[in-house]
Amino acid sequence: MISIFRGLITTLKTTFRRPVTVQYPSTHLPLTPRYMGFPVLTWDFKIQEPYCTGCLVCARVCPTDVITVSMKDNPKAANEESHRRKIVNDFKLDISNCILCGLCVEFCNFDAIIMSDFHEEGSLTRVEQDLPLVTLLDMGKEMQDKGKFTPPPPKKRPPAKAKKDEPATDADPEKQES
Amino acid sequence: MDNIPSTEPVEFMLNVGPQHPATHGVLRLLIDVDGERISQVETHIGYLHRGTEKLCEGETFSQIISLFDRLDYVANFNMEMSYVMAVEKILGLDVPIRAEYIRVVTCELNRIASHLLFYGTLGLDIGAMTPVMYAFREREALQAYFESVSGARMMHNFFRVGGVKEDLPEGFLESLQSYLPKLKQAVQECDQLLTLNDIFLERTKGVGILEKVDAVDFAVSGPNLRASGVEHDIRRTEPYSIYPNLKFSIPTGTNGDSWDRYWVRMQEIQESIFIIEQCIDQIEPGPISGRTRTVIRPPKGEAYVRTESPRGDFGVYLVTEENKEQPYRIKMRSPSFCSLMALETMLQGEYLADAVTILGTLDFIMGEVDR
Ligand code: SF4
Ligand code: SF4
Numbered sequence: 181m182i183s184i185f186r187g188l189i190t191t192l193k194t195t196f197r198r199p200v201t202v203q204y205p206s207t208h209l210p211l212t213p214r215y216m217g218f219p220v221l222t223w224d225f226k227i228q229e230p231y232c233t234g235c236l237v238c239a240r241v242c243p244t245d246v247i248t249v250s251m252k253d254n255p256k257a258a259n260e261e262s263h264r265r266k267i268v269n270d271f272k273l274d275i276s277n278c279i280l281c282g283l284c285v286e287f288c289n290f291d292a293i294i295m296s297d298f299h300e301e302g303s304l305t306r307v308e309q310d311l312p313l314v315t316l317l318d319m320g321k322e323m324q325d326k327g328k329f330t331p332p333p334p335k336k337r338p339p340a341k342a343k344k345d346e347p348a349t350d351a352d353p354e355k356q357e358s
Numbered sequence: 359m360d361n362i363p364s365t366e367p368v369e370f371m372l373n374v375g376p377q378h379p380a381t382h383g384v385l386r387l388l389i390d391v392d393g394e395r396i397s398q399v400e401t402h403i404g405y406l407h408r409g410t411e412k413l414c415e416g417e418t419f420s421q422i423i424s425l426f427d428r429l430d431y432v433a434n435f436n437m438e439m440s441y442v443m444a445v446e447k448i449l450g451l452d453v454p455i456r457a458e459y460i461r462v463v464t465c466e467l468n469r470i471a472s473h474l475l476f477y478g479t480l481g482l483d484i485g486a487m488t489p490v491m492y493a494f495r496e497r498e499a500l501q502a503y504f505e506s507v508s509g510a511r512m513m514h515n516f517f518r519v520g521g522v523k524e525d526l527p528e529g530f531l532e533s534l535q536s537y538l539p540k541l542k543q544a545v546q547e548c549d550q551l552l553t554l555n556d557i558f559l560e561r562t563k564g565v566g567i568l569e570k571v572d573a574v575d576f577a578v579s580g581p582n583l584r585a586s587g588v589e590h591d592i593r594r595t596e597p598y599s600i601y602p603n604l605k606f607s608i609p610t611g612t613n614g615d616s617w618d619r620y621w622v623r624m625q626e627i628q629e630s631i632f633i634i635e636q637c638i639d640q641i642e643p644g645p646i647s648g649r650t651r652t653v654i655r656p657p658k659g660e661a662y663v664r665t666e667s668p669r670g671d672f673g674v675y676l677v678t679e680e681n682k683e684q685p686y687r688i689k690m691r692s693p694s695f696c697s698l699m700a701l702e703t704m705l706q707g708e709y710l711a712d713a714v715t716i717l718g719t720l721d722f723i724m725g726e727v728d729r
Contacts, residue, residue, distance in 0.1 A: 183554040190550045191488060200495050212502070214527065216509035243421040281424040281515045286523070295509065 213328075216282050216295040218275050218311075220319040222329055227262045229254070230317055231332075232292035234268035238284035246274040247284065268292075273316060275301055276309035291332040296323045369397060372710070376405045380483055380714040383724030385698075391710050399705045401698060406728040414688040419445055419519060419654040422688070427513040429690065430726040432475050435461070435468040435504075436667040437726075438517040443598065444676040445519045445654065447661040456644040457521040458600045463534075463637045464507060464516070466630040470541070471500045472668035473623045473630075476721045477548055480620060483718035484561045489552050496544045499537065506530060519654055521647030531638050538631055545627050553624060562616040566704045566716035569614060576700040579693045580670020581622045582720060586614030592666040604636050616712075619719040655681055669693040669721060690729055694722035 202209055211217075219238075222231045234251030252269035256262035285293050296319055303309055311319075323329060375386040384405035390398040410429060414422050426437040439461055446453060453461075474493040481489030501511045506527050508514035516523050552558050568578065573586040583590055591608045593601045609625035611618025658680040664673040670693030677687040697720045704716055 181556060183556055187488075187551045187555055190547050194492075194547070200498070209502075212506040212509070212527075214507070214509035214524070215505060241418070241421070243417060243424050279424060279513065280510060281513070282509065282523075283420060283424070283515070 211297050215297055215299075216280050217297050217299040218278060218280065218295075218301060218319075219273065219282075219284050219293050220296040220298070220323060221268075221271060221293055221313070221316040222291065222320045222324060223317050224331075225324075227256065227264075229256060229262060229264070230268055230292065230313075231290050232268040232271065232288075233264055233266045233290055234271070235266075235289065237287050237289065238293055241283050241287045243281060243283065244277045244279055246277045248272040268313065271313040271316060273311045274309060275311055276306060291329075294320065294323060294329050296320070297326070297328070374713075376402075380717060381724075382479065382717065382722065383727075385717075385722075385724055385727075387713075389705070389710065389713065394709050394711070396705050396708050396710055396713060399702045401701060403695075403698065403724070403727055406724045408729070410729045411688055411690065415684060415686070418683045419656070419685065422685070423517060424513065424515045427515060428725060429692075429729060430667060430669065430672075430694070430723045431512060432723060433468050433472045433668045434512060434514050435464045435516065436665065436672065438514070439465055439599075440663055440665045440667070440672050440674045441676075442517045442519050443665065444661050444663040444674040445656060447663055448656045448659045448676065448678055449519065449654070451520045453521055454645045454647065455600070456525075456642065457646045459637050459641040460522050460526055460646065461517060462600055462604075463634055463641075464504070466633050466637075467500055467503060469668045470627050470630045471497050471504075473627050474500075474548075476623055476718075477552070477620075480715075480718040481552060483714045484558065486552065486555075486558070489548060492544065492548050492551065496541060499541075503530070503534065503537075518647060521645075525646045531641065534634070535638050538635060542628070542631055545624070545631075549624060553621065559617065561712075561715055562620060562719070564613070565616045565712045566708060566719065567613060567615045568700060568704050572700060572703055573614065576703070577696045578670070578700050579696060580666065580668070581626060582619055582670065582697050582700075584608060585611035585618035585622045587612055592664050592671050596664065598663070598665060600637075603640065604633050606633050616715050616719040619721075623721070653683060655683060664691070667693060669723065669726065670697070672726075690726075692726045692729065694724075694726045697722050698727055 224231050234249050236249055236251070239245070239247040239249050249271050250269040251266050254262055254264050254267035257265045282295055285295050298319055370391050372389045372391055373386070374389060375381040376384040381387065386402035386405065388400040388402065389396055408428070410425050413425060417425065423438055423441060426441045427434045429437045474497045478490035478493030481487070504514060505511050507530065508516035508523070568582065568586050570586045570588060573583050573588060579590070587610055589608050589610050592598070594608060606629045609622050609629065611622050656678045658678060660675070660677040662673060662675045664671050671691070672693055673691030675689040675691070676685055679686045701716070701720065705713055708716065
């Protein structure tokens with residue numbers, strides 16, 4: 181009998197505590213910096229093109245095969261605007277099957293894909309779950325605006341080797357960006 | 359006079375599950391009841407079978423970690439631990455000491471989270487609504503810690519062959535250290551609510567006794583085995599990782615009844631907190647990932663690794679082929695499966711109303727049983 185009263189006292193003590201319940205749709209818990217939402221693609225503001233080169237590494241490493249990528253020659257590389265010889269042509273991410281494992285981010289060599297904060301991407305049809313390149317880049321830009329992405333340091337061996345001083349001058353605008 | 363029903367005992371078969379909240383997942387039980395007593399039980403498993411073992415044969419070594427997350431979905435870190443240890447054993451890889459500490463801290467936190475879930479749902483099973491609120495309040499805090507470490511609340515994909523994915527975030531250990539006393543207090547509150555509660559004692563004492571001999575015969579492991587009085591803990595009998603450096607005691611029960619199984623788990627929470635405190639004291643800065651290649655091609659070989667998951671002795675048997683990115687075979691030894699096999703013996707002769715208590719205290723996870 182005494183033990184039941186002891187339990188009641190515990191309950192009573194808790195009665196006057198501040199509630200910890202979060203009324204979910206109206207209030208959201210803050211996300212931690214490492215939060216892994218759906219992967220999105222990043223945008224190179226300096227050259228105005230995606231970081232992604234369409235190298236297929238992420239498509240191959242994805243456990244659920246939700247990424248479809250294709251590659252094309254970068255038109256900007258011809259007139260030496262960009263150091264990327266190849267660039268992503270088409271990118272499709274089926275977020276209905278993505279398991280948010282983060283392997284694609286880990287294996288990408290170009291920092292072209294990051295885990296975003298987006299996690300409420302429900303839709304009424306399956307077609308809407310296939311995010312095209314444009315949407316992914318837009319989501320990526322939003323994440324970059326939030327400062328969730330640090331641009332990679334300029335690559336040591338750009339194909340356009342004629343301009344040797346370019347990497348040094350490139351470094352500054354990038355720092356301002358981040 | 360023909361209308362008078364016969365007084366002969368009639369056996370009645372009751373179907374429980376697979377969609378029943380008390381079975382904690384998708385377990386189907388065919389219970390033959392004689393009056394209120396259970397005379398025979400048949401367990402049907404396989405409703406959550408995803409073919410993980412077969413799937414692993416087609417995935418690369420780095421992808422498999424995400425599959426292991428989905429085995430025991432309330433103790434993800436512990437599952438990953440067994441797998442990465444198996445691969446490391448074949449590769450002969452040494453793990454940096456800081457990574458080992460990070461692994462143990464996260465594993466023990468996960469053990470606490472898992473036992474808190476057990477505590478909450480056991481309360482619900484026996485008809486107490488309040489405990490689950492207390493348990494989930496603390497579990498929520500722990501999951502926030504998991505999220506800050508790995509980025510995910512449940513399917514972490516955090517351990518890597520040869521280390522861990524990332525170092526602990528800044529201020530994590532300090533914040534954890536200040537949180538642990540609060541957790542201790544919360545566990546005490548939980549204790550006061552349920553452990554010695556008369557109604558709870560009535561419902562659990564002497565219910566579903568698992569004899570020592572039966573427990574060993576059925577290869578039951580973990581808290582269920584220790585509740586029957588066998589002091590067996592893989593962390594102690596076959597120490598792995600940094601457990602030899604850590605002091606902890608192994609709580610054991612005496613009767614092997616439902617209350618003992620509950621009590622052992624509550625004590626284990628305390629022990630886990632103690633282990634984490636020691637880890638926080640001992641952890642030192644350093645590298646967190648050994649020499650790992652992004653593509654892992656282990657030599658031909660086989661390894662069996664067992665770890666103490668919150669549910670018991672979880673084993674991974676891994677066979678690799680020369681120069682292959684995929685394993686040849688992975689076999690998991692699931693502690694929940696063995697506990698479930700002992701269920702038939704335990705339920706015989708018990709009241710039907712107690713079946714739910716016994717199911718609850720066995721604390722099995724169907725994701726791990728069916729694999
Ligand atoms: S996101 Fe990265 S890994 Fe994937 S195709 Fe683009 S550059 Fe390659
Ligand atoms: S997070 Fe995982 S499942 Fe999702 S796209 Fe990346 S690799 Fe595939």
